[in-house]
Amino acid sequence: MKDRRWIALCAIGLIVLAILNLPDTASLRVKGAVRDGLSPLQGALRGGVREVREIIRYVRGIGDLALENRALFEEIVYLRGEVRVARDLERDNQMLRELLGFSRRFPTRLISCEVIGRDSTGWWQTVRLDKGAESGVAEDRAVITPDGLLGRTVAVSDETADVLLLSDPTCKVSVRVARSGVLGIMTGLGGAPGEQPACRMDYMGLTADIQEGDEIVTSGLGGVFPKGLVAGRVTRVEVAADGLYRTAFLQINADLGRAEYGFVVATDADLQAAAKGLTEELTGTKTDLLGESAP
Amino acid sequence: MTLLSLLFWLLVGGTFQVLMPAWRYMGQPAFPFVLAVVLYAAMSKKSRYFVIMALLGGILEDSLSLAPLGFSGCALLAAGGVATLLRADFFTFRATAVSVLGAFCTAVATGVMAILLHVKGLIVLTPAETGWRMLGSALLGAIVVPVMFRLMQALERRLGMREEMV
Structure with missing residues (x-):
């Protein structure tokens, strides 16, 4: 009985050591797989909580909607003007940078x-x-x-x-x-x-x-x-x-x-x-499918 | 069936742990839902279930955080190991006993995790801050673990599963 316990403890120790010493790539792959697997569930639950919060906020602020709408409309008009000015400035800035031979800021x-x-x-x-x-x-x-x-x-x-x-x-x-x-x-x-x-x-x-x-x-x-x-x-x-x-x-x-x-x-x-990764993935899938369906 | 039920709770616990932000006070400890599942397995199931839950729970926790793979597993094994030792001596399933056990084991898990992360140089915490955090996590453990135990027992009763007190 005691021997079995020691064997079990050693086995656990070995498993823990193996997990701790996994190569970085393998470790990242495992973590990524678990994270990606759980993300739809997390997203759905989080979305549900957000919906409930939005409904409460909506019910609470129903009386102020007209005022809020007006304020937002005014802000849109103001921001559109700002964007127009900013675009002109951006264009001038890029032109001056090119004239001065500065490198473009990375897009x-x-x-x-x-x-x-x-x-x-x-x-x-x-x-x-x-x-x-x-x-x-x-x-x-x-x-x-x-x-x-x-x-x-x-x-x-x-x-x-x-x-x-x-x-x-x-x-x-x-x-x-x-x-x-x-x-x-x-x-x-x-x-x-x-x-x-x-x-x-x-x-x-x-x-x-x-x-x-x-x-x-x-x-x-x-x-x-x-x-x-x-x-x-x-x-x-x-x-x-x-x-x-x-x-x-x-x-x-x-x-x-x-x-x-x-x-x-x-x-x-x-x-x-x-985009390249996605294309490769799609091409790979296509090849697999073709391979499977081929007689 | 036992394994399936525990895996279900592990998944639920992990998801809740991610959704609920860490407690704002006492060093910002996280709510120990996953640890509660491991403790339940340690207290009421065969040892192999506890080990499987600790290892899987560790992988789950580490995957959902920035900790290197295996760190949380060590912390959960340590906490579950303590629970297994206590189980043989005096444990009952009364809420107060579960609460004390939850507090103690959560503090142990936090302490082990703090040491591992500190040795690896991944966190900046003084011993006083670590102690404060252990206290905070013990407080959360004292509340969360009995609640989770009740829920898990209720599900097992509904499913007609008998607890294996081995």
């Missing part, structure tokens, strides 16, 4: 995604999106919401992508102060999403021009986040404990705790890679 596309889940263990601050490599989402891409930067993609399977939120202590972003151009590194403080302040901006000189209320945008350095994405606003500025530089505490613009949608900033190359 980007936005992939709209729905949030279908969060980190299951609570050790990281992540959200899961319902689109993955098949839709053109790649690792280390910025994810934004209409309010501002949300985070970056860290683990991408065929049909899902995990986004490391800005408030996670392992998420570091090179940013600058929009008003003065002072550069710094933004790090998450690990507080619960929605708690303030959620981030810290470090490594600014003692004479750096930064003050409360300043808008913080991505600097474009580092290659992950494109330049100029709004990240947050300064709530407090302090001299760091070692007295060598200043530290600013930031309030993130995007509502990390309640984000339901996100837009992945993809490059043309990402989309082309996804």
Whole structure:
């Protein structure tokens, strides 16, 4: 009896060791398969919860609909004007950059995604999106919401992508102060999403021009986040404990705790890679089908 | 049938764990639905079921988070192992006993996971923060585990399955 127990314990130990030492590719494939397998269920449940929430919101705000409609209409008219101006400016900007011989900024596309889940263990601050490599989402891409930067993609399977939120202590972003151009590194403080302040901006000189209320945008350095994405606003500025530089505490613009949608900033190359993969898959399927049906 | 029922609960637990955001307070621990299934298997089924559930639950949890494959499995095996040891001595299925067991085992699982992730350099946590988080997860375990035990027992009764107290 005792021998059997020891054998069982050894077998369990061996299985655990084997799982822990799986090669990266195999490990990623297993994780991706489980994630993709569960994503429809997660999506459906999340959709159901959202529907109920929408109905409650609709019933609550039914009296204000006319007013809200009018306000939205006014906003559309205003934004259309802004877009027109922005297009002219973009055209001028590109023309001047070409005249000066600057390289074009790399073209980007936005992939709209729905949030279908969060980190299951609570050790990281992540959200899961319902689109993955098949839709053109790649690792280390910025994810934004209409309010501002949300985070970056860290683990991408065929049909899902995990986004490391800005408030996670392992998420570091090179940013600058929009008003003065002072550069710094933004790090998450690990507080619960929605708690303030959620981030810290470090490594600014003692004479750096930064003050409360300043808008913080991505600097474009580092290659992950494109330049100029709004990240947050300064709530407090302090001299760091070692007295060598200043530290600013930031309030993130995007509502990390309640984000339901996100837009992945993809490059043309990402989309082309996804399209190529899809074509290959379709061609493969076609060949299989032909093979099966052939006499 | 036992395995099917446990797998069903594992799937439900994993899905709920992903859908429910981590608790905002006490170090932001996650709700231990998967661990509750493993503990149930450890307390009321043959040992092999507990081991299978711990390994599968670990793969599920790791797949749905950024943890390397196998880490959660170790944590669940450790917590389930503690439960198995306690089962032989004094355990009953009274709610208070299950609650205490849930709290203790959840704290053990959190502690093991914290050590593994810290050694691998994947998280930034001080010992005080880890302790605080273990306390938070124990509190959640004390609430979630008895509820899950009740639900699982109710389903088994409905299905006409007799609990195998081996």
